[in-house]
Amino acid sequence: MKKLFIMAMALVSTTAFAESFKIDTGASTILWKAGKKIGTFHNGSIKFKTGTVDTDKSGSVSAAKIVVDMKTIANEDLKEKAEYQKKLVDHLSSSDFFDVEKHPESTFEITSVTPKAGSKDEFTVKGKFTMIGNTQDIEFPAKISADKSSVKGTATIVVERLKWGLKYGSGSLFKSLTADKIINDTFELSLSVVAKK
Numbered sequence: 001m002k003k004l005f006i007m008a009m010a011l012v013s014t015t016a017f018a019e020s021f022k023i024d025t026g027a028s029t030i031l032w033k034a035g036k037k038i039g040t041f042h043n044g045s046i047k048f049k050t051g052t053v054d055t056d057k058s059g060s061v062s063a064a065k066i067v068v069d070m071k072t073i074a075n076e077d078l079k080e081k082a083e084y085q086k087k088l089v090d091h092l093s094s095s096d097f098f099d100v101e102k103h104p105e106s107t108f109e110i111t112s113v114t115p116k117a118g119s120k121d122e123f124t125v126k127g128k129f130t131m132i133g134n135t136q137d138i139e140f141p142a143k144i145s146a147d148k149s150s151v152k153g154t155a156t157i158v159v160e161r162l163k164w165g166l167k168y169g170s171g172s173l174f175k176s177l178t179a180d181k182i183i184n185d186t187f188e189l190s191l192s193v194v195a196k197k
Contacts, residue, residue, distance in 0.1 A: 021195035023051030034187035
């Protein structure tokens with residue numbers, strides 16, 4: 001029995017993560033960009049709440065879970081028009097979009113990280129992205145570097161919002177909308193992640 005226990009512990013130790021890092025929420029950023037069919041765009045930011053990144057014994061990222069504070073949605077391009085800026089942020093926070101009172105957090109969990117052939121820092125990341133209570137698979141290219149003290153990564157993600165039930169202003173669903181009212185069915189998230197011990 002004792003030998004079996006020792007063997008089991010040895011197996012666990014060989015499969016355990018080599019290192020675990022915490023997201024530095026002050027050094028990490030999420031920038032968003034969304035637009036209308038007529039070509040106008042808004043942009044802003046959202047803040048990380050918490051997160052962890054794990055690497056395996058080879059130093060490669062093997063797992064991660066990131067939590068985003070949806071109540072921190074902010075706008076940048078309307079800074080000189082405070083009234084319109086507040087109106088936009090309030091609308092994005094409402095049930096028409098992210099319903100932040102009901103769903104104050106979004107999460108992302110990595111399911112796989114695959115290196116790109118011929119590159120040391122380019123990867124294909126796959127995972128589960130939960131937004132407004134809806135979880136969908138997502139895949140995107142990323143640049144990642146890791147050492148014993150930190151993990152850093154950048155990525156631009158194109159989110160197909162209809163998959164998460166974000167239907168407001170979609171010309172694909174509401175055919176009677178005029179062009180100036182149609183919001184694109186995709187928006188961009190640009191991530192810069194820094195995780196430290």
